[in-house]
Amino acid sequence: xxxxxxxxxxxxxxxxxxxxxxxxxxxxxxxxxxxxxxxxxxxxxxxxxxxxxxxxxxxxxxxxxxxxxxxxxxxxxxxxxxxxxxxxxxxxxxxxxxxxxxxxxxxxxxxxxxxxxxxxxxxxxxxxxxxxxxxxxxxxxxxxxxxxxxxxxxxxxxxxxxxxxxxxxxxxxxxxxxxxxxxxxxxxxxxxxxxxxxxxxxxxxxxxxxxxxxxxxxxxxxxxxxxxxxxxxxxxxxxxxxxxxxxxxxxxxxxxxxxxxxxxxxxxxxxxxxxxxxxxxxxxxxxxxxxxxxxxxxxxxxxxxxxxxx
Amino acid sequence: xxxxxxxxxxxxxxxxxxxxxxxxxxxxxxxxxxxxxxxxxxxxxxxxxxxxxxxxxxxxxxxxxxxxxxxxxxxxxxxxxxxxxxxxxxxxxxxxxxxxxxxxxxxxxxxxxxxxxxxxxxxxxxxxxxxxxxxxxxxxxxxxxxxxxxxxxxxxxxxxxxxxxxxxxxxxxxxxxxxxxxxxxxxxxxxxxxxxxxxxxxxxxxxxxxxxxxxxxxxxxxxxxxxxxxxxxxxxxxxxxxxxxxxxxxxxxxxxxxxxxxxxxxxxxxxxxxxxxxxxxxxxxxxxxxxxxxxxxxxxxxxxxxxxxxxxxxxxxxxxxxxxxxxxxxxxxxxxxxxxxxxxxxxxxxxxxxxxxxxxxxxxxxxxxxxxxxxxxxxxxxxxxxxxxxxxxxxxxxxxxxxxxxxxxxxxxxxxxxxxxxxxxxxxxxxxxxxxxxxxxxxxxxxxxxxxxxxxxxxxxxxxxxxxxxxxxxxxxxxxxxxxxxxxxxxxxxxxxxxxxxxxxxxxxxxxxxxxxxxxxxxxxxxxxxxxxxxxxxxxxxxxxxxx
Numbered sequence: 001x002x003x004x005x006x007x008x009x010x011x012x013x014x015x016x017x018x019x020x021x022x023x024x025x026x027x028x029x030x031x032x033x034x035x036x037x038x039x040x041x042x043x044x045x046x047x048x049x050x051x052x053x054x055x056x057x058x059x060x061x062x063x064x065x066x067x068x069x070x071x072x073x074x075x076x077x078x079x080x081x082x083x084x085x086x087x088x089x090x091x092x093x094x095x096x097x098x099x100x101x102x103x104x105x106x107x108x109x110x111x112x113x114x115x116x117x118x119x120x121x122x123x124x125x126x127x128x129x130x131x132x133x134x135x136x137x138x139x140x141x142x143x144x145x146x147x148x149x150x151x152x153x154x155x156x157x158x159x160x161x162x163x164x165x166x167x168x169x170x171x172x173x174x175x176x177x178x179x180x181x182x183x184x185x186x187x188x189x190x191x192x193x194x195x196x197x198x199x200x201x202x203x204x205x206x207x208x209x210x211x212x213x214x215x216x217x218x219x220x221x222x223x224x225x226x227x228x229x230x231x232x233x234x235x236x237x238x239x240x241x242x243x244x245x246x247x248x249x250x251x252x253x254x255x256x257x258x259x260x261x262x263x264x265x266x267x268x269x270x271x272x273x274x275x276x277x278x279x280x281x282x283x284x285x286x287x288x289x290x291x292x293x294x295x296x297x298x299x300x301x302x303x304x305x306x307x308x309x310x
Numbered sequence: 311x312x313x314x315x316x317x318x319x320x321x322x323x324x325x326x327x328x329x330x331x332x333x334x335x336x337x338x339x340x341x342x343x344x345x346x347x348x349x350x351x352x353x354x355x356x357x358x359x360x361x362x363x364x365x366x367x368x369x370x371x372x373x374x375x376x377x378x379x380x381x382x383x384x385x386x387x388x389x390x391x392x393x394x395x396x397x398x399x400x401x402x403x404x405x406x407x408x409x410x411x412x413x414x415x416x417x418x419x420x421x422x423x424x425x426x427x428x429x430x431x432x433x434x435x436x437x438x439x440x441x442x443x444x445x446x447x448x449x450x451x452x453x454x455x456x457x458x459x460x461x462x463x464x465x466x467x468x469x470x471x472x473x474x475x476x477x478x479x480x481x482x483x484x485x486x487x488x489x490x491x492x493x494x495x496x497x498x499x500x501x502x503x504x505x506x507x508x509x510x511x512x513x514x515x516x517x518x519x520x521x522x523x524x525x526x527x528x529x530x531x532x533x534x535x536x537x538x539x540x541x542x543x544x545x546x547x548x549x550x551x552x553x554x555x556x557x558x559x560x561x562x563x564x565x566x567x568x569x570x571x572x573x574x575x576x577x578x579x580x581x582x583x584x585x586x587x588x589x590x591x592x593x594x595x596x597x598x599x600x601x602x603x604x605x606x607x608x609x610x611x612x613x614x615x616x617x618x619x620x621x622x623x624x625x626x627x628x629x630x631x632x633x634x635x636x637x638x639x640x641x642x643x644x645x646x647x648x649x650x651x652x653x654x655x656x657x658x659x660x661x662x663x664x665x666x667x668x669x670x671x672x673x674x675x676x677x678x679x680x681x682x683x684x685x686x687x688x689x690x691x692x693x694x695x696x697x698x699x700x701x702x703x704x705x706x707x708x709x710x711x712x713x714x715x716x717x718x719x720x721x722x723x724x725x726x727x728x729x730x731x732x733x734x735x736x737x738x739x740x741x742x743x744x745x746x747x748x749x750x751x752x753x754x755x756x757x758x759x760x761x762x763x764x765x766x767x768x769x770x771x772x773x774x775x776x777x778x779x780x781x782x783x784x785x786x787x788x789x790x791x792x793x794x795x796x797x798x799x800x801x802x803x804x805x806x807x808x809x810x811x812x813x814x815x816x817x818x819x820x821x822x823x824x825x826x827x828x829x830x831x832x833x834x835x836x837x838x839x840x841x842x843x844x845x846x847x848x849x850x851x852x853x854x855x856x857x858x
Binding site for chain 1: 358364365370372444445448449451452453502504505522523524525526556557558559560562563566567569570572704705706707737738739740741742743755768773775776
């Protein structure tokens with residue numbers, strides 16, 4: 001019963017978040033200068049006759065409130081509308097691009113997390129020189145624009161060494177460079193947070209106890225300290241999903257990959273409202289799902305929460 | 311009424327001598343890359359392009375950068391030669407009536423669409439009907455086809471276009487992507503007709519076989535193809551088995567992909583990357599000027615300070631265009647002297663060297679116009695108001711580093727004449743808002759229309775759809791109308807010289823800056839790489855071969 005109520009509360013919150021996101025995006029687009037007709041016309045010829053036809057085609061003569069309610073109604077029924085710019089159903093557009101973005105984001109997240117773990121475990125509490133070197137490297141990665149990282153990686157590993165193709169569809173080889181580009185800044189932040197957590201945990205009394213039992217240092221770090229260090233890192237998972245989504249815009253552009261990033265960029269610059277709204281809805285849904293998973297994983301990592309949890 | 315007029319029209323038709331066949335002397339394309347030897351059949355070409363088309367339906371064509379894809383799978387009734395004339399393509403010839411109100415087009419009878427549909431007069435009519443359908447192609451209906459009254463199927467191999475006013479630009483339309491012929495079956499059945507795709511087919515030498523949005527589009531050879539126009543360089547099916555166009559938006563990535571051999575051909579090579587290409591013995595760089603209007607600043611005469619002719623003249627004299635172009639494009643840009651692009655047959659060469667940089671004259675004109683005082687920052691003022699003019703650029707449409715160019719012009723006019731050019735790069739909505747509110751003094755534009763007259767209609771006519779100068783002059787309108795109605799080329803050229811005189815000499819409405827160009831860089835193992843005549847954009851893949 002408690003579980004059912006918890007799930008129901010989660011779902012209701014998710015629905016509110018989705019609605020709020022869609023509404024906020026709708027309002028933002030509405031308040032932006034220039035109306036939909038302007039955006040569809042672009043820099044092409046602009047006459048009253050052309051305008052009238054565009055208005056008729058997209059039924060833009062209805063009051064904004066009616067258009068908004070109609071949009072919500074159709075979205076509830078699973079119809080995300082048609083793209084003004086691409087003249088195709090938004091569902092099709094997202095469906096074509098989603099797999100590429102998911103592949104890229106998952107690969108980047110995995111690489112980022114593994115890299116961060118390895119670096120943090122190797123450098124936490126170690127010789128100051130090694131630690132400082134790693135820390136500086138992380139800072140550089142975090143502060144470098146993804147665009148630049150991508151271009152540098154391409155230049156070295158694709159144009160000079162020829163190890164990976166610049167763009168080659170969905171093959172694994174073509175995924176490596178974009179995934180690493182996206183993963184490096186993530187690894188940079190996560191490694192800093194993890195190392196900080198590790199070092200703090202290593203100074204806790206329980207570590208002294210563990211050491212006194214004669215456990216090897218490696219096991220102390222991996223079995224005891226890491227659990228503590230993971231908690232703040234998991235909190236960053238929500239941030240991570242945002243970074244991944246934003247990062248794909250640049251990464252996909254540089255590597256000529258299909259994906260939601262490119263679709264979003266194009267839709268925002270062209271004022272393609274149906275696509276923008278759909279992307280916002282999708283990102284909100286992903287965010288809700290990811291934070292739910294993060295909450296659940298606290299329970300996995302921290303036994304104390306399990307005991308005190310309802 | 312119609313019945314009584316028809317014999318008269320027929321009489322006119324027989325007496326007109328505008329026979330297509332006389333204009334049909336075969337034009338040999340200039341082979342650009344010579345090392346590739348004789349043409350060979352076979353192979354797959356990978357070509358990196360800058361722009362992913364927003365639509366694959368040629369009727370909806372609006373991106374000059376996507377033109378190089380259109381003619382792979384679609385074809386028009388006519389095509390441009392390299393002298394400002396037309397050649398038959400899916401047509402065999404055409405006749406204009408003496409009054410310029412009727413065009414009779416004879417069609418080929420051996421053409422089939424990729425889906426097996428026959429190409430005939432009914433198909434042509436179906437295309438026109440679709441173009442005029444409500445909300446299908448509002449721009450085409452309102453601009454290119456504004457003078458079209460009806461399309462008549464005379465027999466399966468003949469269509470007749472009836473116009474409401476004489477309009478020579480109808481031939482330009484018949485040669486344009488928007489006038490390309492789409493299979494009537496596609497028009498009836500395509501899932502997303504306006505978006506195009508594999509189910510919207512034409513008659514061209516390649517068949518669109520796969521489109522992966524955001525990544526690439528693949529064309530394979532049409533083995534049945536036998537109807538290339540006379541200037542295509544060869545006949546029969548295309549040489550290449552397959553062409554893969556990769557969408558690589560970043561120029562440095564395109565160049566890297568080419569230099570590392572991952573693609574054999576790229577389009578869009580910015581000035582900063584051209585040295586990389588020319589330095590490589592395996593690569594060749596080609597460049598061609600585009601058709602249409604030059605990239606120019608249009609001055610808004612609707613309010614101060616450009617309502618004063620002297621201030622407009624002064625602004626023009628204040629820009630050292632050569633120095634500005636050199637700084638921004640490192641000598642790769644071609645200076646424009648007229649609003650009409652230099653490759654157009656309508657271009658008046660007489661303006662080359664006129665109205666150039668002359669700081670002394672600019673300052674003298676501004677003194678005469680009363681902008682005599684200077685403020686603390688060195689800008690000219692009049693009645694306490696600074697001589698400020700605003701250029702609003704719409705970020706999504708800024709290309710060729712035109713934002714940087716604007717900064718260079720800004721510095722130039724400040725230094726030479728104390729003019730304050732305020733440049734803002736904003737989103738499309740804000741830019742259109744500024745225009746709607748008349749809150750700008752400078753408007754920048756270039757158009758890639760194959761007939762410069764079509765561009766001038768939009769930019770200069772009182773009711774022109776892109777008239778941003780707010781200059782409304784019945785005499786200029788009359789000239790533009792005359793230019794559109796005049797069939798005789800020499801006569802027409804005179805009209806457009808007259809228009810350029812009004813715009814450049816009399817009114818100083820326009821500051822021409824540079825002639826837009828396209829660049830392609832290719833592996834020297836490729837043959838038949840070139841540009842489309844007249845349009846000056848990269849040609850399709852029909853003539854390209856890969857040396858073995």
